[in-house]
Amino acid sequence: MKRIGIIICDRYRDCGGGKCFRALRERRGAFSIYPAEESVEIVGYSTCGGCPGGNVEYVPEEMKKNGAEAIHLATGLVVGYPPCPNIRRFKLFIETIYGLPVVIGTHPIPQKYMDAHGKLPFWKDHNMAEIAQPLLIESAEIKAAYN
Ligand code: SF4
Numbered sequence: 118m119k120r121i122g123i124i125i126c127d128r129y130r131d132c133g134g135g136k137c138f139r140a141l142r143e144r145r146g147a148f149s150i151y152p153a154e155e156s157v158e159i160v161g162y163s164t165c166g167g168c169p170g171g172n173v174e175y176v177p178e179e180m181k182k183n184g185a186e187a188i189h190l191a192t193g194l195v196v197g198y199p200p201c202p203n204i205r206r207f208k209l210f211i212e213t214i215y216g217l218p219v220v221i222g223t224h225p226i227p228q229k230y231m232d233a234h235g236k237l238p239f240w241k242d243h244n245m246a247e248i249a250q251p252l253l254i255e256s257a258e259i260k261a262a263y264n
Contacts (some may be wrong), residue, residue: 118158119186120160120183120186121127121159122159122160122176122180122181122188122189123188123189123191124164124191125164125191125194126164126193127166127167127170127172128142129164129197131185134162135262136223138197139225140225145225145259146223146225146228146251146252146255147220147222150220153183154201158184159262161179161180163176168203170201173203177217180217181215187217188211188219190207190208190222192222192225195222195249195252196234198239199239200240201230208248219250225255226228226253227261228263231253231257231260
């Protein structure tokens with residue numbers, strides 16, 4: 118049994134979480150790191166609180182108290198326009214202060230976002246390939262299934 122917390126970008130605060138929960142069930146995207154036979158429980162789900170992400174200072178503590186062993190920064194932080202400029206800061210802060218590993222991403226990147234970001238400089242400027250590798254190397258077929 119693995120327990121995780123998810124922090125989403127506040128720009129998508131009204132998101133119903135459908136892609137994340139589906140990807141967890143299918144073990145796609147960043148959830149592919151968990152074997153299908155291992156059960157994964159989401160013990161916390163929150164937004165960053167809005168730029169510059171003040172909720173990140175506190176919400177991992179609550180998730181940790183509830184048993185979280187890792188924190189996922191949702192795929193929305195990577196695919197938004199522009200991507201969240203604080204991803205690396207959030208990861209460093211949570212791992213240093215709370216001692217919880219941070220995984221970049223949740224569900225696969227929808228192909229339509231791949232297509233758009235391919236035409237824009239943001240991902241290159243933020244070196245997304247370095248931090249969101251598992252999301253970027255997924256097949257186009259899977260990405261299209263998450264459009
Ligand atoms: S861009 Fe980053 S800091 Fe701003 S709302 Fe989204 S996750 Fe939070």
